[in-house]
Amino acid sequence: MHIACPHCLAVNRVPETRLHDDPTCGRCGKPVLDGQPVELNDQTLATIAGRTELPVVVDFWAPWCGPCRQMAPQFQAASAQLKGRAVFAKVNSDDSPAASSQFAIRSIPTMVLLRGGREIARQSGAMGAAQIVQWVKSHTG
Structure with missing residues (x-):
C-alpha cells in the first residue's frame, strides 16, 4: 500500500498487515498513519490524495465557522477510530482557495472522500464521530 507522508510528501510502501502499527516515513521518520x-493546503492536498492508496477524508473548514469548530473533535475521534483504514485531513478553506475552488466548496464544513x-x-454539515465513521465505511466498503 502506498502512503504519502503528510510531513515531507515522500511516498512510503506499507504492507497492508502493518497499516495499524504506526508506520513511520522512511525519509523524515515522522508518523505516516498516527x-x-x-493539516493540508493548496500545495499538499493533491500530492497526498493522489499518491495515497488509502481513502482520504478531507474536512474543508474555517476557524470562524461555529459548526466547523463543533465538528473538529468529532472528526478527530473518527480519525482515531479509522486509523489505518483512511487518512483524515483538514483544509482551511480561507487559506486554501485553490483547493476550495477545485472541489467547488460552497458551504462549510464539507467533507470530501477521495480515492x-x-x-x-x-457530505456537507457537521456530523458526529459515529456518523462520520459510518459515512466513510459506507463508501469504502
Whole structure:
C-alpha cells in the first residue's frame, strides 16, 4: 500500500498487515498513519490524495465557522477510530482557495472522500464521530 507522508510528501510502501502499527516515513521518520487528522493546503492536498492508496477524508473548514469548530473533535475521534483504514485531513478553506475552488466548496464544513485523488463522496454539515465513521465505511466498503 502506498502512503504519502503528510510531513515531507515522500511516498512510503506499507504492507497492508502493518497499516495499524504506526508506520513511520522512511525519509523524515515522522508518523505516516498516527490516527490524527493532518493539516493540508493548496500545495499538499493533491500530492497526498493522489499518491495515497488509502481513502482520504478531507474536512474543508474555517476557524470562524461555529459548526466547523463543533465538528473538529468529532472528526478527530473518527480519525482515531479509522486509523489505518483512511487518512483524515483538514483544509482551511480561507487559506486554501485553490483547493476550495477545485472541489467547488460552497458551504462549510464539507467533507470530501477521495480515492486516487478523485472524489467518490461528499457530505456537507457537521456530523458526529459515529456518523462520520459510518459515512466513510459506507463508501469504502
